[in-house]
Amino acid sequence: MKIDKRHLLNYSILIPYLILSIIGLIVVYSTTSALAIQSGVSSIRMVRTQGLFFILSLLTIALIYKFSLNFLRNKKVLAIIIFIEVILLLLSRFVTDTVNGAHGWLTIPGGFSIQPAEYLKVILVWYLALIFSKRQDEIRDYDYQALTHNEWIPRNLTDWRWLTLILIGIVAIMPDLGNATILALTVLIMITASGVGYRWFTSLLGLVVSGSAIILGSIWIIGVDRVAKIPVFGYVAKRFSAFFNPFNDLTGAGHQLANSYYAMSNGGWFGLGLGNSIEKQGYLPEAHTDFVFAIVIEELGFVGASLILALLFFLILRIILVGIRAKNPFNSMMAIGIGGMMLVQTFINIGGISGLIPSTGVTFPFLSQGGNSLWVLSVAIAFVLNIDASEKRLRMKQEGILFEEKGKIKSYY
Numbered sequence: 001m002k003i004d005k006r007h008l009l010n011y012s013i014l015i016p017y018l019i020l021s022i023i024g025l026i027v028v029y030s031t032t033s034a035l036a037i038q039s040g041v042s043s044i045r046m047v048r049t050q051g052l053f054f055i056l057s058l059l060t061i062a063l064i065y066k067f068s069l070n071f072l073r074n075k076k077v078l079a080i081i082i083f084i085e086v087i088l089l090l091l092s093r094f095v096t097d098t099v100n101g102a103h104g105w106l107t108i109p110g111g112f113s114i115q116p117a118e119y120l121k122v123i124l125v126w127y128l129a130l131i132f133s134k135r136q137d138e139i140r141d142y143d144y145q146a147l148t149h150n151e152w153i154p155r156n157l158t159d160w161r162w163l164t165l166i167l168i169g170i171v172a173i174m175p176d177l178g179n180a181t182i183l184a185l186t187v188l189i190m191i192t193a194s195g196v197g198y199r200w201f202t203s204l205l206g207l208v209v210s211g212s213a214i215i216l217g218s219i220w221i222i223g224v225d226r227v228a229k230i231p232v233f234g235y236v237a238k239r240f241s242a243f244f245n246p247f248n249d250l251t252g253a254g255h256q257l258a259n260s261y262y263a264m265s266n267g268g269w270f271g272l273g274l275g276n277s278i279e280k281q282g283y284l285p286e287a288h289t290d291f292v293f294a295i296v297i298e299e300l301g302f303v304g305a306s307l308i309l310a311l312l313f314f315l316i317l318r319i320i321l322v323g324i325r326a327k328n329p330f331n332s333m334m335a336i337g338i339g340g341m342m343l344v345q346t347f348i349n350i351g352g353i354s355g356l357i358p359s360t361g362v363t364f365p366f367l368s369q370g371g372n373s374l375w376v377l378s379v380a381i382a383f384v385l386n387i388d389a390s391e392k393r394l395r396m397k398q399e400g401i402l403f404e405e406k407g408k409i410k411s412y413y
Helices: 011-038 045-066 075-094 116-133 136-142 160-172 177-193 198-222 234-244 255-267 292-325 329-354 371-398
Strands: 106-108 112-114 403-405 408-410
Touching: 011 045, 011 292, 011 371, 045 371, 075 106, 075 116, 075 160, 112 371, 116 136, 116 160, 116 177, 116 329, 116 371, 160 177, 177 198, 177 329, 255 292, 255 329, 292 329, 292 371, 329 371
Parallel strands: none
Antiparallel strands: 106 112, 403 408
């Protein structure tokens, strides 16, 4: 039987990705065109940039899909990428100016800008998957001790915990509380996926929830005004102020969240119609990025927004399913980590716009305007597609099926 690698492509992941990306282009145009015209620039300026990143993303997916997975397991390649990422993070923190109260953006020639913290989401999953996959025998015998070596505070500076803490710490002092939270929860997911006992996951999750409650309670007791005087955390304190009661300061810290409520209330069940949002006309700041889903609810209603959310959850579940079915530990942890990261990002964004958690400036996957976010998600999707094809090849090889490459019939490995 002659089978080419393209026949192993997982369309249950690729098609939802394409649909969500195209919907994202429509939403970006809807949320940015009016303000672009008011600013005296072309109405398609931002959607054109987003479209260019979408084309780049498709090319990236095609390229990564053709690669052998061996390059993902190469420690030297990963070390170089992490080194470059650290340099970019430090430059974005200490060299660039603030954007909306936080650092994190690097401007490159041509009018484009990059956000290194976005790249770290996939890099951290990649790094932890590689480390944990090489300790599977130890984890099977010694459980969590295989990861900690009986040292709650590691003495070895090359320990994975130090590097992880440093990377997340740099993001936190931007301050980029949203991405730092996503990274921290992704690490928790990766530890769980490594094979340690589930009781440790529940313990760590309990610590995270308890710690968050203590922090929120402390800010409420001490007072937001006093916390705002602490260096670095003044920007973060304003977001906590809006979380406690956005209607106490409608012209200040609570303005964004209050108008998010108004947008979702305007939408009702079936929405005002695509392009008919009121709040995006300058009332709701960042309507095209952090709060884009509030505009989606306003224009498409609860029903339309729920369908989009259902498609996104379907995509995430299919990605996680690839990890569950994978026989190779590295492949399994990569897929589960990527799916978990996307799920955490979605929940944090929805929690922020609905007031369930403090707003943290996290974009909504695929719908928010931002080429960096779309490209990073596309790279993650490409990794999963390649992993899924690799697992299918392995199963077929075990069944004695041969593969065809450039007209020659041979084993794929």
